Amino acid sequence: MRLAGKVALITGAGTGIGAATAQRFAAEGARVVLAGRRKEPLEEVAGRIGPGAALATPADMADTSQARAAVQAGLDRFGRLDVVVANAGGHGAEAVADTSDESWRLALDANLNTCFVTCREALPALMRQGGSIVVVSSIAGLAAAPGISGYVTTKHALVGLTRSIARDYGRHGVRANCLCPGWVRTPMADEEMDQLTGLTREQAYALVTKDVPLGRPATAEEIARICLFLASDDSAVMTGSVLVADGGATAVDLPTLAFDSP
Known part of the structure; x- marks a missing residue:
């Protein structure tokens, strides 16, 4: 029960990594605030966890007023906030010359602004508890895949945002670490x-x-367990770190693939 008595806000919590993380955290004793733009999947995840331990808060977390309301709803229900998992993301699947202004803005909102606004609105409550922020980026935040310039750019930016939070708020008891799945x-x-x-x-x-x-590939549950490690006191001395969970993909020297045995 590594999160007993703690409260976590998880964005993008309706499916995938976010849903798996919410369920893993609840199994470890946390109460969870589930944020995302779609009401139905959030309520489905909350139903699996149980009403006493989960609160579904449909919100566009890139919007200041909605993010602030989601944070406040969690505080009103559970009285505190100890962990933020900034997991929401998507969009940005074009090369630069093919990216419209609208697509660029969507990528910024989905991947970067959602994380920035969520963390900004949650920081006062996190500082009261000495909290932990887990930013879910991607190995696209470390290297570029083809034809997804908005996604690559914003996932890179999440690494810098994580380090800025770690630098500025460590003395206030807040840790921030970045997870880069493959x-x-x-x-x-x-x-x-x-x-x-x-x-x-x-x-x-x-x-x-x-x-x-x-x-x-990894399973969402495997990534959720790494989020648990970063959120819990097991990683108490870690902040500003970038943790890669990619099955070894970024350890491969691409120019040597031709020398692999058949």
């Missing part, structure tokens, strides 16, 4: 696999992980 089996990743025509979804996952040392 491929994870989520509904969003499933949609990307389905774009690889002529392949089943399983074949697509096998293809995108064929050069990854572990040879498979």
Whole structure:
């Protein structure tokens, strides 16, 4: 029960990593505030956890007034806030020359502004408790994949945002760490696999992980357990860190792939 008595706000909590993290945290004793733009998946996750331990707060967390209301709803229900998992993200799937102003703004809101606004609105409550922020970026925040300039740019920016929070608020008792997953089996990743025509979804996952040392994508539950580590006192001395969970993908020296044994 590593989060017994604590309260966590999780964005993008209706599906994928966010939903798995909410359930993992609740199993470890936390009460969870589930934020996201879609009401139905949030309520479904909250129902699985139970009304005494979960509060669904539909909100666009890139919008200051909605984010502030979600934070306050959690404080009103549970009386405190100890952890933020800034997990919401998406958009930005075009190369630079193909990106419209609207698409660029959507990428900024979905990936960067959502995290920034959520953390800003939560920091006063976190400072009262000595809290922890877990920012979920991506290995796209460390290297560039093709044709997703908005996603790559904003995921890189999350690393800088995490370090800025760690630098400025560590003396106030707030830790901030960044988690960079590789491929994870989520509904969003499933949609990307389905774009690889002529392949089943399983074949697509096998293809995108064929050069990854572990040879498979992560599950959302595996990433949730790393979020738990970063949120809990098990990582009490860590702040400003970037933790990679990619099955070894970024350890591979790409120019040497030609020398792999068949």
